[in-house]
Amino acid sequence: MLNPRSETILSSIIRQYIERAVPVPSASVAAECGLDVCSATVRNEMMRLEEEGYILKPHHSAGSIPSDKGYRYYVESIKHAQLPINEQLLINHLFHQVEKEMENWLSLAAGLVSQRVHNVAVVTQPRQTSSKYHHLELVTLQENLALAVLILRGARVRQQLVSFDNPISQFELAAMSGKLNESFDGQTRSQIEKSAMILSDTEKKVQAAVIKMMQAEDEQRNEEPYLEGLNYLLEQPEFVKSQRAHSLMELVEKRRLGPMLGDEEFQGQEVKVYIGQENREETIRDFSVVLGSYGLPNEARGTLGVIGPTRMNYEKTIAAVRYLSLVMSALVAELYGREPGATDCGN
Incomplete structure (x- = not known):
């Protein structure tokens, strides 16, 4: 633990080095640190800081720069900083x-x-541990083909084409998506896979598409x-x-x-x-x-x-x-x- 004077000198070195990107001489520290001490005292304190590993000299005749240890000490003192x-x-x-x-x-x-x-x-x-179902829309494209648009919690969106064995109307698609939305809202892929809800063969096709889209979302990381x-x-x-x-x-x-x-x-x-x-x-x-x-x-x-x-x-x-x-x-x-x-x- 540094004494208050050493802390002030270290902070002065760090602030000046951050601003100017050149080694900081003792004369500059003495002039700007705000301590009522002579240059010799500042030099002695800087020698002590160097011996303890808080600062270092890139060249023998140059000023000093902070070490990682010095930065760490400084960061601990300002880690609760707030924006104006x-x-x-x-x-x-x-x-x-x-x-x-x-x-x-x-x-x-x-x-x-x-x-x-x-x-x-x-x-x-933002990533979820497991994606969660929020809302499904089914849009007819052809009499046997629909576009499934799945909205997941967190506003993530997935789309997939779903083909059916028989022609299906937009009215039927809307009724189907409404049924699934009511049952699956907030559920994970695993919960939907294990669902005991009774589904028609057509509804099972849509359920399979939903599971596939959620699996793709869960596997897409980073x-x-x-x-x-x-x-x-x-x-x-x-x-x-x-x-x-x-x-x-x-x-x-x-x-x-x-x-x-x-x-x-x-x-x-x-x-x-x-x-x-x-x-x-x-x-x-x-x-x-x-x-x-x-x-x-x-x-x-x-x-x-x-x-x-x-x-x-x-x-x-x-x-x-x-x-x-x-x-x-x-x-x-x-x-x-x-x-x-x-x-x-x-x-």
Whole structure:
């Protein structure tokens, strides 16, 4: 545990390095840290911070930069950061301007986070453990052929053609879908397969189509996430003339970024921060990752995160990820017909 003076000096080094991307000399720390101490005292404190592994010198004659340990200490002190009220109001306004569709929300969330923190923002689709039936529409195409449009909980949509042995009218299709909607609403694929409801041969064909569509939905995991801000990352001084960004680009190209982020487990509305070597994925150990979870616990959860250099603005990033996660949770709750409660984005 650092003493208050060491904490202040470490915070000054981190803030200056985040802003300027160059090693921070002791004279600059003495001038900007706000402590009423001489430069020699600051130098001694910086030597102690270096000995304890919180900062390091890239060159003997240069200033100091934070280590992963130093960033971690700093992050623990600002991990409850919140967005200013005016930014919260603006974000709420922007979400109310787009149509109520998950794809629009995901794209907007990624764009808003990326613009605010000037790093890569990633948002994964909210996924259910098992998809749940919500509503079925059957539309006649030919006298023996219909299009089945299945709407799942969470506004996911699947379509499939269904052929029948005998001609069938739109009136009969509507009656059939009404019967299935009344019986299957809210059920999983397994529950529908085990249903004891008495069905005609024609209705069994539609039931089989529903089961097949739900199986396809359940097997489709870790879709490519919504991603914004790669241009910000490539403009960072750390990556302009190096190959360090190549590992992240490779993850994007090989579609491994979504699965990597989607595997995280969260407790409530916590925001997780992985700094440099703390990352489990070796290919992103030159980066820091800030992750939040949104959605409904035990029903449908997605991940919202930021990837950037270890020299990222953690305070602004944590605040943005936390608030956008709350907003997205409220929107998902609305889709599922639930009360937002603690996830109300108007708070």
